[in-house]
Amino acid sequence: MLPLPDLVRALDSGELSPTDHLDDVLARLDADRTGSVIGLDRAGARARAAGLTALARRGERAGPLHGVAVGVKDVVDVAGLPTRCGSRLLDDAPPARTDAPVVAMLRAAGAVVVGKLHTHEFAYGPVGDVAATGPARNPHDLTRVTGGSSSGPAAAVAAGHLPLTVGTDTGASVRTPAALCGVAGWKPRRGVLPGAGVFPLADSFDTVGLLAADAASLTLARSALTGAAASGPGRGRPLRVGVATGPWWRPHDPVIADAVRVVADTLTGLGVQVSEQDTPGVDELAATYPVITGAEAYATHRQWFTTRRDEYQPATAERLAPHADVPAHVYVDAQRTRRRLATALRGHLGCDVLLCPTTRLRAVPIGVDQVSTPDGDVAVRQALLETTSPFNLMDLPVVALPVPVPGLPAGVQLVGVTAGDEALLGLAREIEQALR
Structure with missing residues (x-):
C-alpha cells in the first residue's frame, strides 16, 4: 500500500483509478490474517468508487481524499453497517442510520469508507486481544497482540491493507497499537475531530484520532478533514523538546529506551534544543x-x-x-485531583514538546497478562497504558511515531505542551526524513 501522499498523487494524476484502488484494497482485506476486518460495505464502496472514477474522468475531484479507501474502528457509526463494539451484547445491533460526523467528514473529503475494523471490547483495554470475534493479530508476528483498543485500525495499516484508518483514544487506544504495529497515530485534543456517533467509554477522555503509515500521511489526512493548512517540514519558530526523565518513563524493554535516545539525538542533529524534563506528580x-x-x-x-x-x-x-x-x-x-495535578504539571513543563516512550513493552504474546522483564514480572495492561494516559488526563495533542529498531516495532510520543498539531506533525516529519 502506498503511503497516503503518494496514493493521493496517483489518484489525482489518473495513474490509478478509485475503482482499481478499491479492488486492490478489498482483495487485501479478503486475504487478511490479522482478524482486523469486522464487516465490509462492498456494494456501497464499489458504487462510491465507480462514481468517483467517473468524476475523475471528467477532470473533477470530490475532495482532497478523492478515491482513498478508509476503514473505521467498530465503535464509530457508519451508515448501513452495525456498530457491535467487539461485543456479543450487540450481536443484534441494527445497521446505523447515519454516519458519525467524522465519517461524514471523510466522505465529504472524497474518501471511500470500506467497512468496520476490530476493537478491544467496548474499547475498554490497551491490548487488543479481547473481543467477541477473537483477538486482533499483529502483522509483524501473528502470535502477538496489536495493542488496543484501536486494534483493527492499526493492524490494517501495518499489514498494508489500508492507507488511513479512524480510531479512538481514551487513554492509549490510538497510540499504543500504533507503537506495537509500527505505524503512526494522531491523538488530537478532544473535539478537533468530532466525537458524536461514537460508542462511549469514558466521556471525560474519549478522543477520535487517525492512524496511517507515517506522519506525512497523518498531516495530509488532518488537512483534508479539518481544513488546516498542510505546511511542509519545518518549524515556524524554534521548538524546545524535553525528554521525559524519571522512573515513570523508563521502559521495561531496553529497545524502547534506545528508540527514545535515537529520536533525541536525531532532533539534536537537526538543531532542535533538547534537554531533560522532569514530570513531578505524573x-x-x-x-x-x-x-x-x-x-x-x-x-x-x-x-x-x-x-x-x-x-x-x-x-x-x-x-x-x-x-x-x-x-x-x-x-x-479523582476528577478534582486530576484537574489540580494536570494544571500543575502543565505549568511546570519547560518545553514546547515532550518526548517519551509510547509504551513500556513491545508486542507480547496474545492472551498473556503478565511477562517477565529485567525489572521483574510486569502487568501487560499497565505497561501499555501508563505512559499514554497522562496526556488524555491533560488533554494534550500527541503524535505517536514509529522508530526503526531491530525486531518488533517500537514507538515514541511527541506531546504538544505548547506546540499544536501542525508543529507536532511537522517535527515528526522531520524526524522521519532524518531516520530514513
Whole structure:
C-alpha cells in the first residue's frame, strides 16, 4: 500500500483509478490474517468508487481524499453497517442510520469508507486481544497482540491493507497499537475531530484520532478533514523538546529506551534544543485515570452489566465489576485531583514538546497478562497504558511515531505542551526524513 501522499498523487494524476484502488484494497482485506476486518460495505464502496472514477474522468475531484479507501474502528457509526463494539451484547445491533460526523467528514473529503475494523471490547483495554470475534493479530508476528483498543485500525495499516484508518483514544487506544504495529497515530485534543456517533467509554477522555503509515500521511489526512493548512517540514519558530526523565518513563524493554535516545539525538542533529524534563506528580496524576474511566464506563454499562453480565468477555466483566459499588465521592475526588495535578504539571513543563516512550513493552504474546522483564514480572495492561494516559488526563495533542529498531516495532510520543498539531506533525516529519 502506498503511503497516503503518494496514493493521493496517483489518484489525482489518473495513474490509478478509485475503482482499481478499491479492488486492490478489498482483495487485501479478503486475504487478511490479522482478524482486523469486522464487516465490509462492498456494494456501497464499489458504487462510491465507480462514481468517483467517473468524476475523475471528467477532470473533477470530490475532495482532497478523492478515491482513498478508509476503514473505521467498530465503535464509530457508519451508515448501513452495525456498530457491535467487539461485543456479543450487540450481536443484534441494527445497521446505523447515519454516519458519525467524522465519517461524514471523510466522505465529504472524497474518501471511500470500506467497512468496520476490530476493537478491544467496548474499547475498554490497551491490548487488543479481547473481543467477541477473537483477538486482533499483529502483522509483524501473528502470535502477538496489536495493542488496543484501536486494534483493527492499526493492524490494517501495518499489514498494508489500508492507507488511513479512524480510531479512538481514551487513554492509549490510538497510540499504543500504533507503537506495537509500527505505524503512526494522531491523538488530537478532544473535539478537533468530532466525537458524536461514537460508542462511549469514558466521556471525560474519549478522543477520535487517525492512524496511517507515517506522519506525512497523518498531516495530509488532518488537512483534508479539518481544513488546516498542510505546511511542509519545518518549524515556524524554534521548538524546545524535553525528554521525559524519571522512573515513570523508563521502559521495561531496553529497545524502547534506545528508540527514545535515537529520536533525541536525531532532533539534536537537526538543531532542535533538547534537554531533560522532569514530570513531578505524573504517577499521582495517572492514578486518577482508572478511577475516572472505570466510573464512567460502569455508568454506561450499568443496566446491561446487571442483567446480561455473562455476555461480556470475562476480562471486560472483571474490569467493570469493581466499579459497581464505588461511592460517588471517589469519582469526584479523582476528577478534582486530576484537574489540580494536570494544571500543575502543565505549568511546570519547560518545553514546547515532550518526548517519551509510547509504551513500556513491545508486542507480547496474545492472551498473556503478565511477562517477565529485567525489572521483574510486569502487568501487560499497565505497561501499555501508563505512559499514554497522562496526556488524555491533560488533554494534550500527541503524535505517536514509529522508530526503526531491530525486531518488533517500537514507538515514541511527541506531546504538544505548547506546540499544536501542525508543529507536532511537522517535527515528526522531520524526524522521519532524518531516520530514513
